[in-house]
Amino acid sequence: MLKMSDNQQGSSDGHGIGRYFRPFAGLAVPAGAVIAALAVGAILLGVFGANPLTGYRELFTGAFGGPDELAATALKSIPLMLVGVGICIAFRTGVINIGGEGQIIMGAILATLVALALPDVPRPILVPLVMIAGGIGGGIWGAIPGALKAYSGVNEILSTIMMNIIAGFFMSFLLEDWLIEPGAIRIQQTKRLSHNADLPILPGGTRLHLGIVVALIVAFLGYLLLFRSSLGMRLRAVGHNPHASRAAGMKVELSITQALAFSGACAGIAGAVLVFGSESHRLIGEGGPLAFTQSAGFNGIVTALFGGLHPLFTVLSSYLFGGMLAGGISLQRAVQVPQALVIALNGVVVVFVVGSLKLRTRVQRWAEGDIQMEDRA
Amino acid sequence: MNDFFTVAIITATLASGIRLAVPFLLAALGEAVGQRAGVLNLGVEGVMLIGAFAAYYTALESGSAAFGLLMGLVVGMVMGLIYAFITVVMHAEQGISGIGIYLFGLGFTDLLFQKQVGTPRPISGLQTKPFNWLADDTGRAGELLFSHTILTYVAFLLVPVIYFLITRTTFGLNVRAVGENPQAADTLGVSVNGIRTAAIVIGNTMAGLAGAALALEIGIFQQNLTAGRGFIAIALVYFGAWRPVGVMAGSLLFGIVSSTVLQLQVQDVISGSVASIANMAPAVLTVIVLVVVSRRIGQPAALTRPFTRDS
Numbered sequence: 001m002l003k004m005s006d007n008q009q010g011s012s013d014g015h016g017i018g019r020y021f022r023p024f025a026g027l028a029v030p031a032g033a034v035i036a037a038l039a040v041g042a043i044l045l046g047v048f049g050a051n052p053l054t055g056y057r058e059l060f061t062g063a064f065g066g067p068d069e070l071a072a073t074a075l076k077s078i079p080l081m082l083v084g085v086g087i088c089i090a091f092r093t094g095v096i097n098i099g100g101e102g103q104i105i106m107g108a109i110l111a112t113l114v115a116l117a118l119p120d121v122p123r124p125i126l127v128p129l130v131m132i133a134g135g136i137g138g139g140i141w142g143a144i145p146g147a148l149k150a151y152s153g154v155n156e157i158l159s160t161i162m163m164n165i166i167a168g169f170f171m172s173f174l175l176e177d178w179l180i181e182p183g184a185i186r187i188q189q190t191k192r193l194s195h196n197a198d199l200p201i202l203p204g205g206t207r208l209h210l211g212i213v214v215a216l217i218v219a220f221l222g223y224l225l226l227f228r229s230s231l232g233m234r235l236r237a238v239g240h241n242p243h244a245s246r247a248a249g250m251k252v253e254l255s256i257t258q259a260l261a262f263s264g265a266c267a268g269i270a271g272a273v274l275v276f277g278s279e280s281h282r283l284i285g286e287g288g289p290l291a292f293t294q295s296a297g298f299n300g301i302v303t304a305l306f307g308g309l310h311p312l313f314t315v316l317s318s319y320l321f322g323g324m325l326a327g328g329i330s331l332q333r334a335v336q337v338p339q340a341l342v343i344a345l346n347g348v349v350v351v352f353v354v355g356s357l358k359l360r361t362r363v364q365r366w367a368e369g370d371i372q373m374e375d376r377a
Numbered sequence: 378m379n380d381f382f383t384v385a386i387i388t389a390t391l392a393s394g395i396r397l398a399v400p401f402l403l404a405a406l407g408e409a410v411g412q413r414a415g416v417l418n419l420g421v422e423g424v425m426l427i428g429a430f431a432a433y434y435t436a437l438e439s440g441s442a443a444f445g446l447l448m449g450l451v452v453g454m455v456m457g458l459i460y461a462f463i464t465v466v467m468h469a470e471q472g473i474s475g476i477g478i479y480l481f482g483l484g485f486t487d488l489l490f491q492k493q494v495g496t497p498r499p500i501s502g503l504q505t506k507p508f509n510w511l512a513d514d515t516g517r518a519g520e521l522l523f524s525h526t527i528l529t530y531v532a533f534l535l536v537p538v539i540y541f542l543i544t545r546t547t548f549g550l551n552v553r554a555v556g557e558n559p560q561a562a563d564t565l566g567v568s569v570n571g572i573r574t575a576a577i578v579i580g581n582t583m584a585g586l587a588g589a590a591l592a593l594e595i596g597i598f599q600q601n602l603t604a605g606r607g608f609i610a611i612a613l614v615y616f617g618a619w620r621p622v623g624v625m626a627g628s629l630l631f632g633i634v635s636s637t638v639l640q641l642q643v644q645d646v647i648s649g650s651v652a653s654i655a656n657m658a659p660a661v662l663t664v665i666v667l668v669v670v671s672r673r674i675g676q677p678a679a680l681t682r683p684f685t686r687d688s
Contacts, residue, residue, distance in 0.1 A: 048492055096472045098419075148664070153671040157419065157472050158615055158663075161608045165660040168605075173653035290601055295483070301476055338491040340600075343484025347423070350477030354469040 107268020138268015453585015
C-alpha cells in the first residue's frame, strides 16, 4: 500500500502535520480490513458455540507457533506468493486476471508432461526445467486471453473464467485416460513422477522444500520487472492511462498481452510447485480442479490486493494468509469449526479492502494535507 | 451404440437439458439486469452457493421444497443489498469485490454445511408440475414441454418479463440510462444509485433463486455445488449480448450440451475423457462468441464504472 502510493502518486510532498502520518495512512485501511474480517470471524465462531479467543489463539499457534508450523505456513504460502506476484503484474497493467486457476492447471500439466518425457535427466537440470515448463504452460494460458483483450477487445474477466473451465476439463480429459496411472483403480491421477523432478527438501528438519526459494526468486524478479525495468514502466503506464500511453507511442496491445502472459507464467510455476512439491509427487485431478489448486488462483488475488499490488509486500501478505490456511487446520481441531471459515474470511477481506478504496483515498488526502483526488475506478 | 438415437432417449435428454438450463437462465437474466444498469456482479457464483445452501437446508429441516425456494430467494435479496452497498455506495472495484463475494460464499456455505448437516442427506425436490396432465396425451412433444416443475416455467416466463421490464417500462428506461450514461441520467433527476441498487437486488435475488433451483434439482448439497455455473451465467450475459432472448439461447445451449454429454456417457457411447472434451465445448464456444460479440455489439457504456458527480 505504502509503495503503491509512492509510485502512483509520486508527486505529493504533502504539507502540514499530516505528512508525518502519511506512511501509516496507507497501512491503516488494510489493517482495518483485517480487523473487520477477524471481527466477522469472531462472530461466526461465537455463533457456532466456540470461544473466538480460543479459536484465534489456536489459529495463531497453528500458523506461527514453532518451526514446523512456520514451515507449514511457508508451504501453504508458496502458491499464494506466485499467483499473487502474477496478479500484481496484471492488475498494475490494468488487466484483471481471474484466470489463475486455469493457469495453475496448465502450468502443472506442461510440467508433468516434461517430467514424464524426460524422467532420466539429472535433478539439477530437471527441477529448473519443470519449473520453466510450468511457467510456459501458465504463460500461454494467460497470453491467450491477453491477446484476445488487446487485439479483439474481449473482456478479460470473462475469457479468463472460461479459460479456467477449459483447463479444468482438459486436466480431467488427460487424467481420465492418457496420463492416468497404469493399472491403478480409476482415480484421476498420474503415476508417481520422476524422482529427479522432486523439489528437494531444505535443511532444517521441516517439510519445507525448494518451492519457497522459487517463489521468493519469482517475487524478486517480479519486483525488478515492474519497478526497475523499462518494460515494467511501460506496463504500469498502460495500467495508469492506456490512451496517454498510446499517444506516447507505446504498444498498448503488446503490453496487455505481455502482462497476462507474465501473470499466467507466475501462476503456472505455482502449478509446477503444487505437483513436484506435493507429498505424492503426482498430478491429481480427483476431487475437481479446486482441490488441486487449493483455490490459490483466487486467494492469490486476495494476497496481491492486500500487499498493495507490490510483489515484495505480496510475499509478506501471502505468508500471513498462508498462516491462516495452515492455522485453519488447528482451528478446526481445537474448536470444531471447519477450516472453510478461513476461505469465507478471505472473501470478507477482499470485500473490505476493495470496498474501502474510497475511504483510503480520503485518509490519504487527509494525511497529505492536500486535496489531490486519485480514484483509479 | 445406437440405443442413444431412439426418440425416447433424445426426448428425455432434451427435457433434462431444459431443466439443467434453468439455473443458468435465472442467474444470467438477473445478471443481465444488473449489467444493463452498469454494474458487473462477479459474485453470482457465491450468491448461488448461498442460495443453494439456504434452499437445501430449509427444505431438509422443514420438508418443504417450496419453502426452501423462498429462502433461496430471500438470501439472494439480502446479498443484493450487501453487494449494492459495496459497489454503489463504497465504489468498490466490481470485478474484484465479486471475487470476494464468491470466496465468501464458497467458504461460508461449506462451513455451514459441515457444521449444520455434516453428511450429505438428500432432499426431495419440487413436485409441482402444473402441466403434467397434458404430458400424457401429447406424446413426445408433450413430455418435452409439459413434464417440468413450475420453476422451469417461471424461469422461462421471466424471459419476456425481463425483456418487457427493460425495454417497455420507465424503470427499464432508467436502468438503461444509468448503464449507458449515468451523468446524463443524473442531470434528468434519475436516482442513479437508487436504480442501480434496485437492479443489483433483482439480479442477486435471481442468483439466489438459481442456486435454490440447482440444489432442489440435484437434491443434495456439497462443497462448491455450483461448480462454476455462476461464472458461466455471467459469460452468458455477454454471449446473449445483454438481451433476454440471447441469454435464453445460451442457457439452453449449455443445458442441452451438459445433458447430452451426460446421457452419452450413461449409455456408454463415449468415454469419460471424450465427455471432458465435450463439456469443454460450451466454454470454447463462449470465448469465440465473445470475440464476435465484442466487435459487433458494445457493452453498456458505464459497465463497471462507479458513479460520482465529480467526474
